[in-house]
Amino acid sequence: SQKIEQNSEALNIQEGKTATLTCNYTNYSPAYLQWYRQDPGRGPVFLLLIRENEKEKRKERLKVTFDTTLKQSLFHITASQPADSATYLCASQVIYNQGGKLIFGQGTELSVKP
Amino acid sequence: EPEVTQTPSHQVTQMGQEVILRCVPISNHLYFYWYRQILGQKVEFLVSFYNNEISEKSEIFDDQFSVERPDGSNFTLKIRSTKLEDSAMYFCASSARVSGANVLTFGAGSRLTVL
Numbered sequence: 001s002q003k004i005e006q007n008s009e010a011l012n013i014q015e016g017k018t019a020t021l022t023c024n025y026t027n028y029s030p031a032y033l034q035w036y037r038q039d040p041g042r043g044p045v046f047l048l049l050i051r052e053n054e055k056e057k058r059k060e061r062l063k064v065t066f067d068t069t070l071k072q073s074l075f076h077i078t079a080s081q082p083a084d085s086a087t088y089l090c091a092s093q094v095i096y097n098q099g100g101k102l103i104f105g106q107g108t109e110l111s112v113k114p
Numbered sequence: 115e116p117e118v119t120q121t122p123s124h125q126v127t128q129m130g131q132e133v134i135l136r137c138v139p140i141s142n143h144l145y146f147y148w149y150r151q152i153l154g155q156k157v158e159f160l161v162s163f164y165n166n167e168i169s170e171k172s173e174i175f176d177d178q179f180s181v182e183r184p185d186g187s188n189f190t191l192k193i194r195s196t197k198l199e200d201s202a203m204y205f206c207a208s209s210a211r212v213s214g215a216n217v218l219t220f221g222a223g224s225r226l227t228v229l
Contacts, residue, residue, distance in 0.1 A: 032215050043205045043220030106156040
């Protein structure tokens with residue numbers, strides 16, 4: 001079955017460093033991947049989307065890459081701040097009909113220390 | 115900025131009781147979803163709803179669950195005869211009708227505790 005997997009180990013980094021989170025997918029080829037942020041006790045919030053024909057996408061301090069050969073997306077936060085501490089979720093549609101469901105990875109918890 | 119509103123934020127119920135979780139999606143969105151997140155686990159798809167009917171449902175969404183859009187604004191999830199394992203955060207989400215990528219806007223969630 002189609003799967004999205006993220007490193008379940010928490011990532012702890014120092015303020016100002018770059019955080020890199022990994023998302024791997026198996027048994028399908030998504031046309032795009034999405035990244036969401038989830039704070040404790042809150043719903044996911046959309047951050048970025050990258051299409052399979054895009055190698056890289058940027059938004060302010062965020063950068064996402066998409067490698068269809070490795071079946072992987074990397075999510076980078078540069079110049080990280082304590083306020084970036086949250087769980088980051090990778091998601092995609094399996095079937096590309098309008099309104100099709102998203103499936104989510106288990107998320108990677110990021111902690112940025114001052 | 116438009117948002118998805120969910121009520122109640124927290125509900126405690128006894129096993130075997132029925133609960134109704136309510137959602138007000140973004141007004142011009144056409145697709146509606148319920149997801150569930152058990153503590154410490156991933157966000158899991160339950161059901162999607164379009165044009166007043168279920169468009170897709172997961173294995174989790176069995177006869178115990180039902181969804182309804184009783185009027186033009188509310189979208190509800192009913193859980194009949196709750197079980198201990200139904201304890202979770204339930205998220206409502208909606209999306210606009212766009213081609214290609216389906217970006218979801220989530221509500222803040224309803225925490226259900228079954229005792």
